[in-house]
Amino acid sequence: MTTRGLRPDGTIAREGSLSRVPPEFAPVVVAARTRIAQTFAPDRLHSAYLYGSVPRGTARPGSSDLDLLLALQHRPTAADRADADALESALDTAFPQIDGAGVLLFDTATLLSDLERHDLGWFVSCLCTPLLGPDLATRLPRYRPSPLLARETNGDLALCLPRWRARRAAASTDAELRALVRGAARKLVRTGFTLVMPRWGGWTSDLTESAEIFGRYHPDRAAQLRAAATAARTPTADPAVLALLLDDLAPWLAAEYTTVHGTKAPRP
Known part of the structure; x- marks a missing residue:
């Protein structure tokens, strides 16, 4: 149980x-x-x-x-x-x-x-x-929903932003844009959830539930993360969705994550 x-x-x-x-x-x-x-x-x-x-x-x-x-x-x-x-x-x-x-x-x-x-x-x-x-x-050890786990799993969001924007600029087909939306939206929802995971005190991989839990702690950004969860399940090439994810939600979330949990240990 x-x-x-x-x-x-x-x-x-x-x-x-x-x-x-x-x-x-x-x-x-x-x-x-x-x-x-x-x-x-x-x-x-x-x-x-x-x-x-x-x-x-x-x-x-x-x-x-x-x-x-x-x-x-x-x-x-x-x-x-x-x-x-x-x-x-x-x-x-x-x-x-x-x-x-x-x-x-x-x-x-x-x-x-x-x-x-x-x-x-x-x-x-x-x-x-x-x-x-x-x-x-x-x-391996058993793991708890701790700030350390939050930092090391998703404390690299800031590194993703220039790569995502480069992919958006280079994309020539709707299929490429939908793939970008799907991957970026998944990462954003999971990062939003792990931002609040230690406070909530549990774990889920369900995108809808993750967005709902995030919204309890950040109601001003709740609608955006719900939109990201929707885009992760049914990706679109809509420029407005890309702008929401890459130019609004992602920069705020990266900065907030660094403030709360710090940045992931550098990898080679």
Whole structure:
């Protein structure tokens, strides 16, 4: 039994499970496990994980993607990335119930490092569902909805702004703009939620709930974060939406986040 996404001891519960995978997506998960094992031999792969809406049980056929993380025995190489790209394409082609597949690649040393303890380590431990191999979560601590976790997960928003604006300026198609809106809106909603997460005292990955919780503490920005949650689910190429996200909400949120939680530890 969890309350506000927490275990009875107040630590964040792992949010997904293979038992929660919707029936429509079960064949996709089976195929993903088989294809991963066929492609990445044990000397390359330590473990594989699902994350996102599929293991949370909230995926919608035809509109949800399949998200995977592979923990490799070594630093990912160009050959590893090429194999992961081929895996993504094969799954997306074979299964119309998913709107794309994405594969993240990291080595176990990075995932277990002190630097990533409250970012990638937390991500594996709390947001990823084991699919293949030994679970790295057994080698990681339990996590609480703390200011440290807030800082290390989303204290990098200011670094995203110039990249997003460059993408907007370079975009030549509505599809490119919609992809930008989707990614930026998701990041903004999650950052807005983690801004207030330590005060609220819990965890959720649900975008609508995240925006609602944020709005309790920042009612003057509540409508904007609700709009971001909507854009994350149904992205648009509307310039007004892009302006709201990139030129109004994002700069304010980045500054507020730095004031409240500080900035994420620099990465190489």
